[in-house]
Amino acid sequence: MASVIDKGTARSPDASNSRRSFIKKGIAAGAVGVGYALFADAPSMLTQTPQPGPLSAGDAALLRFAAAAEILESDFWVQYNELGGIQDSEVPGGTGNPTYTAKLQVLDTDFSQYIHDNTDDEITHFTFLNAYLESKGAQPVNLDAFRTLPGSKATGSSGEMRLTNLMQLTVDTSWWTRYRSSDNNPDLDPNFTFPQAVPDLSKGQFTAIPRTDDDLSPDAHIQAIANTAGFHMPTIEQGGTSLYPALAQRASSVEVLRILISIGPTETMHFQTWQDKAGNAPPLTDPTNGLTFPDLNKPPFGGELFQTNLIMPEPCPFLDRKLPKCSIIRPTETTGIAMGVVNFLTAMGLFTGQSPDFFTTLKKLAADADAATRQIM
Ligand SMILES: [Fe+2]
Ligand SMILES: [Fe+2]
Numbered sequence: 001m002a003s004v005i006d007k008g009t010a011r012s013p014d015a016s017n018s019r020r021s022f023i024k025k026g027i028a029a030g031a032v033g034v035g036y037a038l039f040a041d042a043p044s045m046l047t048q049t050p051q052p053g054p055l056s057a058g059d060a061a062l063l064r065f066a067a068a069a070e071i072l073e074s075d076f077w078v079q080y081n082e083l084g085g086i087q088d089s090e091v092p093g094g095t096g097n098p099t100y101t102a103k104l105q106v107l108d109t110d111f112s113q114y115i116h117d118n119t120d121d122e123i124t125h126f127t128f129l130n131a132y133l134e135s136k137g138a139q140p141v142n143l144d145a146f147r148t149l150p151g152s153k154a155t156g157s158s159g160e161m162r163l164t165n166l167m168q169l170t171v172d173t174s175w176w177t178r179y180r181s182s183d184n185n186p187d188l189d190p191n192f193t194f195p196q197a198v199p200d201l202s203k204g205q206f207t208a209i210p211r212t213d214d215d216l217s218p219d220a221h222i223q224a225i226a227n228t229a230g231f232h233m234p235t236i237e238q239g240g241t242s243l244y245p246a247l248a249q250r251a252s253s254v255e256v257l258r259i260l261i262s263i264g265p266t267e268t269m270h271f272q273t274w275q276d277k278a279g280n281a282p283p284l285t286d287p288t289n290g291l292t293f294p295d296l297n298k299p300p301f302g303g304e305l306f307q308t309n310l311i312m313p314e315p316c317p318f319l320d321r322k323l324p325k326c327s328i329i330r331p332t333e334t335t336g337i338a339m340g341v342v343n344f345l346t347a348m349g350l351f352t353g354q355s356p357d358f359f360t361t362l363k364k365l366a367a368d369a370d371a372a373t374r375q376i377m
Contacts, residue, residue, distance in 0.1 A: 058372030
């Protein structure tokens with residue numbers, strides 16, 4: 001596992017310098033013009049234009065649910081970026097909260113950069129999915145009518161109205177042991193209970209961002225808020241890691257399949273990064289509410305199921321226990337995946353305060369996606 005010290009010496013966490021905007025500006029200025037031109041001229045590009053013809057109703061529903069999930073992801077990642085990321089033209093809004101940012105950087109000195117880049121990714125995911133839907137004459141997704149939740153009032157927040165709520169989270173951290181288990185796979189053992197990494201986070205409600213400047217002290221309180229964010233981020237991204245392969249199994253067009261299996265692994269890259277950072281969350285107890293982050297490397301934790309550097313997916317049973325164990329994404333069961341994601345995010349408290357119309361809309365998108373069946377085209 002990358003330690004905080006390693007990261008600090010490897011690259012300075014210069015909050016004013018976004019690697020991605022530099023690269024994009026470089027392309028615009030022709031700094032990498034030769035390579036770009038060669039790539040643009042490559043014959044293979046000719047075969048990569050969008051497939052003609054309309055989408056099947058099922059494919060459109062799969063992509064619409066993915067777009068909705070990405071809009072919701074973008075909404076809360078923007079909230080993280082406003083307070084603890086890098087605010088720039090790529091991810092505008094907010095001015096940063098230095099105290100919160102410093103506590104996030106206890107987990108990794110590059111934390112702000114990773115928040116920025118994850119946010120940027122999610123914005124491009126929904127923007128692309130909606131544009132693709134429209135290019136096929138299909139309805140895109142717009143959830144703007146549900147931007148009704150007040151967000152953080154702490155220094156750094158833009159004060160915009162939000163779709164999601166990061167301030168009353170109940171975080172299921174059982175993915176930690178699910179990916180470390182060599183014996184159980186939720187697809188084969190749907191009733192098995194994987195132990196929580198941070199049991200307290202799975203009970204009660206906790207904020208992952210400072211709600212007001214009153215949350216900036218005492219020290220262990222704002223660190224606990226940063227730790228909560230540190231576990232919430234991989235909890236979300238492991239969900240996306242399962243969502244895309246589960247949806248992909250019911251895509252009909254090869255191009256829709258390609259979209260799903262090209263976006264999905266970026267969610268896995270997010271998850272893998274964030275689960276490594278979560279392991280750096282300092283053990284502590286929040287004096288204001290008793291929320292405890294245990295030392296995952298010491299008894300009664302520690303060992304194969306909890307050790308923080310065991311971030312590679314442990315091989316586990318897959319499809320059939322008669323087959324050899326395999327290192328895989330888990331779960332990937334496709335039946336009911338979209339409604340499962342809606343229920344997972346709702347139970348997390350991410351939509352606390354949302355209107356009945358919001359849930360009706362989201363469940364309709366999920367039901368349509370879950371009704372999609374794979375057809376040979
Ligand atoms: Fe995404
Ligand atoms: Fe993501």
